[in-house]
Amino acid sequence: xxxxxxxxxxxxxxxxxxxxxxxxxxxxxxxxxxxxxxxxxxxxxxxxxxxxxxxxxxxxxxxxxxxxxxxxxxxxxxxxxxxxxxxxxxxxxxxxxxxxxxxxxxxxxxxxxxxxxxxxxxxxxxxxxxxxxxx
Amino acid sequence: xxxxxxxxxxxxxxxxxxxxxxxxxxxxxxxxxxxxxxxxxxxxxxxxxxxxxxxxxxxxxxxxxxxxxxxxxxxxxxxxxxxxxxxxxxxxxxxxxxxxxxxxxxxxxxxxxxxxxxxxxxxxxxxxxxxxxxx
DNA sequence: ATGATGCTTAGACGAAGTCTAACGCCGCCC
DNA sequence: GGGCGGCGTTAGACTTCGTCTAAGCATCAT
Ligand SMILES: [Mn+2]
Ligand SMILES: [Mn+2]
Ligand SMILES: [Zn+2]
Ligand SMILES: [Zn+2]
Numbered sequence: 001x002x003x004x005x006x007x008x009x010x011x012x013x014x015x016x017x018x019x020x021x022x023x024x025x026x027x028x029x030x031x032x033x034x035x036x037x038x039x040x041x042x043x044x045x046x047x048x049x050x051x052x053x054x055x056x057x058x059x060x061x062x063x064x065x066x067x068x069x070x071x072x073x074x075x076x077x078x079x080x081x082x083x084x085x086x087x088x089x090x091x092x093x094x095x096x097x098x099x100x101x102x103x104x105x106x107x108x109x110x111x112x113x114x115x116x117x118x119x120x121x122x123x124x125x126x127x128x129x130x131x132x133x134x135x
Numbered sequence: 136x137x138x139x140x141x142x143x144x145x146x147x148x149x150x151x152x153x154x155x156x157x158x159x160x161x162x163x164x165x166x167x168x169x170x171x172x173x174x175x176x177x178x179x180x181x182x183x184x185x186x187x188x189x190x191x192x193x194x195x196x197x198x199x200x201x202x203x204x205x206x207x208x209x210x211x212x213x214x215x216x217x218x219x220x221x222x223x224x225x226x227x228x229x230x231x232x233x234x235x236x237x238x239x240x241x242x243x244x245x246x247x248x249x250x251x252x253x254x255x256x257x258x259x260x261x262x263x264x265x266x267x268x269x270x
Numbered sequence: 271a272t273g274a275t276g277c278t279t280a281g282a283c284g285a286a287g288t289c290t291a292a293c294g295c296c297g298c299c300c
Numbered sequence: 301g302g303g304c305g306g307c308g309t310t311a312g313a314c315t316t317c318g319t320c321t322a323a324g325c326a327t328c329a330t
Contacts, residue, residue, distance in 0.1 A: 018308065037286080052310045057287060071211075073262070077318085078286065079211045091251055100251055108245030112263075113237050116226055119265035126261050127208070128247075130254035153277065153326095172318080187279045192318060212287085213317065 001029040001083075013066040020051045024059045028069055032084045034099040040081075072099065074127055089126040102128070136164040136218075148201040155186045159194045163204055167219045169234040175216075209234060209262055224261040237263070 006025045010017055027043050028035055035043075037060055044051050060081055063069040070082040074092045080099065089102040107126065115121060136144075141160045145152055162178050163170055170178075172195055179186050195216055198204040205217040209227045215234065224237040242261065250256060 016307085020309070050310095054288080054311080055309055058308085073208055073211055076206075076208055076211055076214045091254075093251070093254060094257065102248050106246070106248035110243030110245045111241070113226075113241035115263075115265055116228070116235055118268055119226075119228060120268045122229060122264040122266055124261065124263050126259065128250070128259050129257040130250055131257055133253050133255045151277085155278070173316095185279095189280080189319080190278055193278085 001025075001031075005029075009068055013068055015062060015066055015068065020055045021059050021062075023049050023051055024056060025063075025068070028063070028081060029083045032101065034072060034080050034082050036078045036080055038078070073125060074099065089128070091128050091130055093130050093132065095132045102126075136160075136166075140164075144203060148203055150197060150201055150203065155190050156194050156197075158184050158186055159191060160198075160203070163198070163216060164218045167236065169207060169215050169217050171213045171215055173213070207234065208260060224263070226263050226265055228265050228267065230267045237261075 003022070003026070006022065006029060007017065009015075009029075010021070010025075015021065023044060024040060027040055037056055040060070041051075041053060041056050044056070060069065060079075063081070064071045067085060070085060072080040072082050072090060074080065074090065075097070082099075084101060087104040089104070089107050091100040091102060092098075093100070109124065109126075138157070138161070141157065141164060142152065144150075144164075145156070145160075150156065158179060159175060162175055172191055175195070176186075176188060176191050179191070195204065195214075198216070199206045202220060205220060207215045207217050207225060209215060209225065210232070217234075219236060222239040224239070224242050226235040226237060227233075228235070244259065244261075
């Protein structure tokens with residue numbers, strides 16, 4: 001994702017541009033990937049950036065709310081942010097901790113249950129847990 | 136679930152019986168429900184029990200490993216334990232934090248993707264996120 | 271008895287994320 | 301230009317959830 005794309009996306013989602021937000025976006029949205037806040041901070045530090053921890057967390061929360069990144073719930077000990085915004089699912093390898101995308105078309109959802117009374121849908125999260133085959 | 140059922144389940148899963156494990160099981164496995172460690176500790180304290188925090192966490196980890204309870208990954212800030220061991224899925228109401236079971240039969244999974252090379256399946260977690268309808 | 275093993279415990283510790291209060295930056299008004 | 305308000309950023313304190321440590325206990329085998 002180019003700098004131009006990022007600026008367009010910010011505009012589209014009503015997110016004001018700041019140097020720090022651009023730095024975080026440049027790392028996370030560079031390519032399809034799944035990163036924790038800590039990994040993003042490490043990469044920022046590695047490239048000499050001084051964006052504070054508080055700002056990284058604020059920014060990731062903002063990106064989540066505005067649909068600039070997706071939060072993936074697989075591991076209760078840390079939040080993972082996903083640069084792929086479109087509809088898709090995940091494999092989670094419990095041995096390696098690795099997350100892998102499943103394109104929406106590769107997984108069909110048959111019958112779906114009625115929603116609870118008085119609620120409306122937000123989305124469907126599917127995680128297929130796998131482990132390494134030992135033989 | 137009766138005390139007898141719990142003892143049978145422990146035996147079946149190779150879990151040694153201790154008074155503390157029985158107390159935790161009595162609370163969690165009483166009925167179909169979803170509880171955090173903290174809620175379990177509160178209920179133990181409320182009924183005058185003195186089981187330590189460390190033991191509650193150790194016990195819940197053990198229950199998870201041995202399939203005596205299920206860990207539901209829905210909220211990255213705390214672990215939720217599910218007394219329903221069978222195959223089923225969940226609604227998660229983001230407004231209330233409420234988790235609601237979806238029986239396996241109510242949700243059909245059509246085509247499933249090929250697993251990543253060298254891995255074998257552990258299970259499929261599905262969470263349908265919903266919010267309260269406001270109007 | 272003695273020792274080994276495994277469970278429980280209080281409280282220290284660690285990791286992830288949030289909050290606070292000060293500070294900087296920018297646009298607006300005069 | 302100077303002052304003001306609003307928002308974003310910052311360091312570091314703080315909170316929360318969970319794990320670890322080291323001591324104490326129980327049970328079992330010899
Ligand atoms: Mn790191
Ligand atoms: Mn509580
Ligand atoms: Zn993804
Ligand atoms: Zn359930």
